Amino acid sequence: MEDFVLELLKDSGADGWMVTDELRRGWEFYFIRRALDQNRVREVEHLGLTVYKKFSEDGKDFLGSASAQLPPTASRAEAQELIGALVEEAKLIRNPVYSLNPPRGDAGAAGEEIDLPAVAGDFLRAMQSVEESAEADVNSYEIFTDSVTRRIVSSTGIDRTAVFPASMIEVVVNARREGHEIELYRMYRSGSCDAAGLKAEVESTLRIGRDKLRAVKTPALGKCDVVFSTADAIQIYDYFIDRMDAGMVFQGISDWKCGERVAPDEGGDAVTVRALRTLENSSYNCPFDGEGAPRRDLTIIEDGVAKSYYGRRMFAQYLGLEDSFDPGNFAVDGGSESAAALRTGRYLEIVEFSDFQVEASDGEIAGEIRLGYLHDGDTVTVVEGGSVSGTMREFAATMRLSKERRQYNNYLIPAVTRLRGVTVTGAED
Amino acid sequence: MKAVFSPYLDAIAPGLKQLAALLGEKYDYVSVLSTDSVGFAVSISQRAKAVNHSTMTTERGSVVRVCRGGLYSEYAFNRFDPAHPERTAAEAERALEEQFALLRATDSAVYETPVLPDEPCVLREEMETGSMPEDCDLGALVERFTEISARGVAAGEHAIDCHVRGQSTHVCKLFLTAGRDMRQSYVYSEGMVAVIASKDGAVKFGFDSVSGREGPELFGKLDELAEKVAGIAEELLVAERIEPGEYEVIVSPEISGLIAHEAFGHGVEMDMFVKNRALGAQYIGKRVGSDLVTMHEGAKPEIEVASYAFDDEGTLAHDTVEIRNGILKTGVCDALSALRLGVEPTGNGKRENFEHKVYTRMTNTVFESGESTLEEMIATVKHGYLLRGMQSGMEDPKHWGIQCILDRGYEIRDGKLTGRIVSPIVMTGYVPELLGSISMLSRDHELFGSGFCGKGHKEWVKVSDGGPYMKAKARLG
Numbered sequence: 001m002e003d004f005v006l007e008l009l010k011d012s013g014a015d016g017w018m019v020t021d022e023l024r025r026g027w028e029f030y031f032i033r034r035a036l037d038q039n040r041v042r043e044v045e046h047l048g049l050t051v052y053k054k055f056s057e058d059g060k061d062f063l064g065s066a067s068a069q070l071p072p073t074a075s076r077a078e079a080q081e082l083i084g085a086l087v088e089e090a091k092l093i094r095n096p097v098y099s100l101n102p103p104r105g106d107a108g109a110a111g112e113e114i115d116l117p118a119v120a121g122d123f124l125r126a127m128q129s130v131e132e133s134a135e136a137d138v139n140s141y142e143i144f145t146d147s148v149t150r151r152i153v154s155s156t157g158i159d160r161t162a163v164f165p166a167s168m169i170e171v172v173v174n175a176r177r178e179g180h181e182i183e184l185y186r187m188y189r190s191g192s193c194d195a196a197g198l199k200a201e202v203e204s205t206l207r208i209g210r211d212k213l214r215a216v217k218t219p220a221l222g223k224c225d226v227v228f229s230t231a232d233a234i235q236i237y238d239y240f241i242d243r244m245d246a247g248m249v250f251q252g253i254s255d256w257k258c259g260e261r262v263a264p265d266e267g268g269d270a271v272t273v274r275a276l277r278t279l280e281n282s283s284y285n286c287p288f289d290g291e292g293a294p295r296r297d298l299t300i301i302e303d304g305v306a307k308s309y310y311g312r313r314m315f316a317q318y319l320g321l322e323d324s325f326d327p328g329n330f331a332v333d334g335g336s337e338s339a340a341a342l343r344t345g346r347y348l349e350i351v352e353f354s355d356f357q358v359e360a361s362d363g364e365i366a367g368e369i370r371l372g373y374l375h376d377g378d379t380v381t382v383v384e385g386g387s388v389s390g391t392m393r394e395f396a397a398t399m400r401l402s403k404e405r406r407q408y409n410n411y412l413i414p415a416v417t418r419l420r421g422v423t424v425t426g427a428e429d
Numbered sequence: 430m431k432a433v434f435s436p437y438l439d440a441i442a443p444g445l446k447q448l449a450a451l452l453g454e455k456y457d458y459v460s461v462l463s464t465d466s467v468g469f470a471v472s473i474s475q476r477a478k479a480v481n482h483s484t485m486t487t488e489r490g491s492v493v494r495v496c497r498g499g500l501y502s503e504y505a506f507n508r509f510d511p512a513h514p515e516r517t518a519a520e521a522e523r524a525l526e527e528q529f530a531l532l533r534a535t536d537s538a539v540y541e542t543p544v545l546p547d548e549p550c551v552l553r554e555e556m557e558t559g560s561m562p563e564d565c566d567l568g569a570l571v572e573r574f575t576e577i578s579a580r581g582v583a584a585g586e587h588a589i590d591c592h593v594r595g596q597s598t599h600v601c602k603l604f605l606t607a608g609r610d611m612r613q614s615y616v617y618s619e620g621m622v623a624v625i626a627s628k629d630g631a632v633k634f635g636f637d638s639v640s641g642r643e644g645p646e647l648f649g650k651l652d653e654l655a656e657k658v659a660g661i662a663e664e665l666l667v668a669e670r671i672e673p674g675e676y677e678v679i680v681s682p683e684i685s686g687l688i689a690h691e692a693f694g695h696g697v698e699m700d701m702f703v704k705n706r707a708l709g710a711q712y713i714g715k716r717v718g719s720d721l722v723t724m725h726e727g728a729k730p731e732i733e734v735a736s737y738a739f740d741d742e743g744t745l746a747h748d749t750v751e752i753r754n755g756i757l758k759t760g761v762c763d764a765l766s767a768l769r770l771g772v773e774p775t776g777n778g779k780r781e782n783f784e785h786k787v788y789t790r791m792t793n794t795v796f797e798s799g800e801s802t803l804e805e806m807i808a809t810v811k812h813g814y815l816l817r818g819m820q821s822g823m824e825d826p827k828h829w830g831i832q833c834i835l836d837r838g839y840e841i842r843d844g845k846l847t848g849r850i851v852s853p854i855v856m857t858g859y860v861p862e863l864l865g866s867i868s869m870l871s872r873d874h875e876l877f878g879s880g881f882c883g884k885g886h887k888e889w890v891k892v893s894d895g896g897p898y899m900k901a902k903a904r905l906g
Contacts, residue, residue: 027528030786032704035540036532040503041524042784044490048483068482071489072508086482092571093478117531124535140704170885172706183706183827187886220673251476252589253625253632314477354832355823359853361625361632368823368832368857385830387855387906389670393630425673425855425906 001047004076006153009051012083014090015063016052016100016155018291021045023149027120030142031127037140045072051083052100052155053090064093098317103157105294108287111163114147114192122193123169129199135213136175136206139183144168145192150286158292165191166283171202175209182212184352184371189409191281208351211382212371218348218386219374220426226388227342227349228417231408232356232367236399236417237332239392240273242360244300246311250318253361258306263396268420269335270304271396275327276412284328284410293325300330331412335401339416342400348424349373350388363392365422385427395419431555434614435465435601437489442603442610444511445491449605451518458496458544461605462741463509464783465489468562468598473574475582475590480567484596485881486891490783493521499541501765502528505784543768549608550745554738556615560644562597570595570648577622577655585635585659587626587666595620595648604743611743617734617891618647619879622654626662635662636818636836638879640893642732661818661837668837668852673906677813677841678856679806679898682875684835686894687822689724689794690882691831692860693717694894695824697726697751697760698777698789698884703769707826709760717757718864721799724752726761728776728792733893734878735792742778742787749775755864763789779890788884796896799870806869806900807841814838814905815846816854829860838905855906863901871898 001021009017026042050067066089070079123143130138144167151161171186184205188198228236240262243254256262262271275298278285288294291313299307309319316324343349349372350356356367367388374381398421401414445461452459468484490507504521574593581591597618604611621638635658639650680688693709701707728737728746739745742764749761762770763778766789779790807815818836825831833856840849878893 026784028786029528029532029537032540035538036500037540038501038503038786039525039528039532040505040786041521041528042505043520043524044505044507044784064478066480066482069487073510082482089480089567092568093480095478117527120528121531121535124531124537128535139706168887170887172704174705181705181827185885247477251474251625252627255627255630255632354825354830355821357821357834361634364853366834366853366855368830368855370825370828370830385857386904387832387857389673389853389855389906423670423673423906425857425904427857427904 014051020048064090110161126195152292215384217427218383221424225347226422246315266397268398272333276329279329289326339402441511448514456495463491470596547608558616559646581655633665640878671851685896691822696826699762700789723797731793798897808844866902869900
C-alpha cells in the first residue's frame with residue numbers, strides 16, 4: 001500500500017476509516033487423470049477502503065459508510081478522487097450511530113511467511129499416493145494453495161497484520177462396472193496440506209464410489225430417521241450458528257433470545273456451539289476479523305440455551321455488544337452416545353447429496369439424494385435418488401449427536417448427526 | 430449512448446503488447462487478458478443500508494497465458510507498470526519456473542495440448558447503454574430504494590422488513606496476442622426486492638428481481654415489485670407442505686430457465702467431455718427430449734447480463750443450438766478444450782475474474798417458445814401444480830440427475846387453480862425423462878439474469894436463462 005493512501009484518508013474529512021490491505025500469492029495445479037492440465041500463479045494485492053461519516057437529519061443522528069476497492073497501482077490523484085467520493089456517498093447512508101472497533105488485545109506477531117512450494121508439493125505427492133483400482137479411480141483434481149498477508153489499519157488506531165495459509169482441493173472420482181460409470185465430487189478446504197488425511201479421504205470416496213455402482217432407487221420412505229456423517233452436516237450446525245448472528249437477530253430473521261432455549265427439550269441432545277480463536281490447520285485462523293476485532297473463544301449456545309450473539313461491529317453495537325467479533329472457526333460439542341449407537345435400528349445414512357441446504361430463516365432442509373445406505377436391522381441397501389425435506393425447527397428437539405467429533409476445515413462437529421422423522425421422497429415409480 | 434472503453438486499459442495496452450512480445454521470445458503462445466470493470470451496489474432496508482463500489486464482477490488486473498512443450502501456464506497480476514513491462518515478464522518467468530521445478534521434482538506428467546491458433550482480429554466494441562454506472566446519482570437511487578422498501582413493508586400484513594438492492598457494472602476487457610487486439614465495453618445491471626414476513630415464529634422471504642444489459646435506468650423496474658413481493662411473502666406464510674409424488678406441472682419461464690441451465694447447460698460444457706465427466710458426449714445426435722424441445726446457448730442471440738462480443742480467450746460470441754426438436758446437436762466449448770476435442774470453440778471460455786482459470790461456461794441458455802397460452806395449459810392439468818420462483822439448482826452431468834429447489838406451487842385440479850399453495854418444493858428427476866415429458870410450451874419468452882453460476886462449488890460467473898411456460902411431469906417433494 002502506498003503511504004499516501006493513509007495520508008489522504010486522514011485528511012479526507014471522514015469521521016472514521018478502515019483499510020484492508022491483502023496480499024495473496026497463490027499456486028494452482030489442475031490435473032486430468034494423472035496429467036497436468038495447467039499450472040497457474042497469482043500474485044495480487046487487494047486494497048479495500050471504507051470511510052464513515054456522521055450526520056444528522058430530522059433530529060436523528062446517523063453514521064453512514066461507503067466502501068470501494070482501490071487499485072494498488074492507483075495514483076495519488078485517483079485515490080484522492082475516490083476517497084472524496086466515498087465521503088460524500090457515506091452521507092447518503094442513514095444507519096443509526098454506532099462506534100467503530102477500538103484497538104483491543106495484543107496485536108501479536110504477524111506470523112511466518114508460508115512456504116508455498118512445500119505446501120503445494122505436499123498436495124501433489126498426497127494425490128500421487130492415492131491407491132486406485134480398475135474399478136475406481138481419480139478423474140481429475142484441482143489444487144489451490146494461497147499465502148495470505150492481511151493488514152487492517154483504522155482511524156481508531158488498529159494496525160494489525162497476519163500471515164496465514166489457505167488451501168483448497170477439488171477431487172472428482174469415478175467408479176465403473178460392466179460399462180456403467182459413476183462420479184463423486186469432493187471439495188476439501190484447509191490451511192496447509194494434511195497429506196495423510198487427504199489420502200484417506202480420497203480413498204474413502206473411491207470406496208463409496210464402488211458402492212454407488214450397486215445402488216437402487218430410493219424407496220418412498222415417508223418419515224425416516226436420517227444420519228449425516230459427511231461435511232453436509234455443517235449445514236445443520238450453521239442453522240444454529242447463523243441464527244445467533246447479530247445481523248440475523250437485529251434484522252428480525254432470527255427470534256432467538258439469550259437465556260432462552262433454542263429448541264424444545266424432547267429427548268434429543270442439546271446443542272453446544274462455540275467460536276474458537278484457532279482450530280488446527282483451519283484456513284480461518286486469522287486472529288482478527290474483517291473489521292480488525294480480535295477473535296477469541298466464545299460460547300454461543302450452551303446445552304441448548306442461547307448464550308452470546310456475535311457478529312459484525314454495526315449489528316453487534318445495535319444489540320449492545322461491546323466486544324463482539326465475526327468468528328472464523330466453530331466447534332460443536334459431542335452428544336451423549338457413540339457414533340455406533342446412533343447407527344442402530346432403521347435409518348437412512350446419506351453420504352452424497354446434489355446440494356444439501358438448510359435455510360437459516362425457517363430451518364427448512366432440502367436436498368436430492370445421490371447416495372445413501374438404508375439400514376434396517378442387519379439389512380443394508382445402497383440407494384440413490386429422491387430427496388429429503390422437513391424443518392430444523394422440529395428436528396432440533398430430538399436430534400442426536402455422536403460423542404466422536406470430526407473436523408472439516410473451520411468446523412469441528414459431531415462425526416454423526418441423526419435427525420428423527422425426516423420426510424424422504426423416493427425415486428421409485 | 431455508447432459504453433466508452435476504459436482509458437486505463439487503452440493507456441496500458443502498449444505496455445501489455447511489449448509484455449506479450451517479451452514472453453513470446455520464450456514461449457510458443459502468449460495471450461494477455463486485462464480487465465478494468467467498475468460499478469456500484471446500493472442496498473437499502475428498514476434496518477440496514479450500504480453503498481459499495483464492489484460488485485461480483487468489478488475488477489482491475491491482468492493474466493498472461495503461455496504455452497511451452499504442450500503445457501499451458503498462467504500468471505495473474507495487478508501491479509503492472511506499463512513503463513516497465515520487462516519487470517512483469519521477469520516476475521512471470523520466475524514464478525512459473527519455480528512451479529516447473531516442483532513439477533519436475535514430483536515427476537508430474539503433462540497433458541500435452543497443441544498451440545492455440547492466432548488468426549488476426551482487431552475489434553473495438555462499445556455497446557449501447559441507457560446510462561453509465563459511473564454517472565448514476567446515488568443519492569437519488571438511495572431515496573428511490575428507501576421509498577420502495579417502505580412500500581414493501583406497508584404492503585404486507587406480516588412484513589417486518591423489505592430489502593431493495595441494485596448493482597450496476599461497467600465491464601471493460603482487453604484481449605491481446607501477437608495477432609489479436611480485441612477490446613469490449615458494456616454495462617449490465619441487476620436489482621431485487623425481498624420482503625421478509627414473520628408469523629408465529631416462521632420467517633419467509635418473498636423475492637423478485639430484474640436484470641439486463643442496461644445501465645442503472647433498469648432500476649425503474651423495481652418500483653412495481655414492492656407490492657407483488659409482499660404478496661408472495663404472505664402466500665409463503667400460509668403455504669402447506671406438498672404430498673411427495675409425481676405430478677403434472679407447469680413451470681414458469683424462470684424455472685424453465687433453471688431447467689435449461691441445470692439439465693443441459695452444464696451437461697454439454699465440453700471441458701467436461703475432455704474429462705469424460707458428461708454423459709452428453711455419448712448422446713450427440715440422439716433424443717434427449719420431446720419434439721417440442723429446442724434450446725439455444727450463447728452470448729450472441731440474446732441481450733442480457735451474459736451477452737458479450739468475445740469471451741475471455743478472445744473467441745467471438747456464438748449462437749449455439751444445443752438441442753433441436755428433442756435431438757442433442759452439440760455442446761459449447763472453450764478454446765483449449767476445443768483443441769483437445771478437435772472441434773471449433775463457441776465463445777464460452779469464461780473466468781470468474783482475471784485471477785481465475787478459464788472453464789467452459791454458460792452464457793444465455795434458453796428454451797424456444799411454443800404456441801399455447803398459460804390459460805390453455807392450466808386447463809389441461811388434471812391434478813398438478815403451477816410452479817413459480819426458484820431458490821437454487823444443481824447439475825449432475827455424469828448421471829443426468831437434476832435438483833431444483835423451488836419457491837412455491839399453486840395447486841391445479843381439473844384444469845383450475847384451487848388457491849392452495851405449497852412450499853418449499855424439491856423437484857428431482859432424470860433429465861431425459863423430464864425433457865421427454867414436455868408436452869406444451871407457451872408463447873412467452875423471458876430471460877432472468879440476476880444470479881450467478883458456479884462450476885462445482887466455485888468459479889462464479891454471470892449467466893442468464895429462461896424460456897416459456899412449459900408443461901411436463903416431475904417428481905416433487
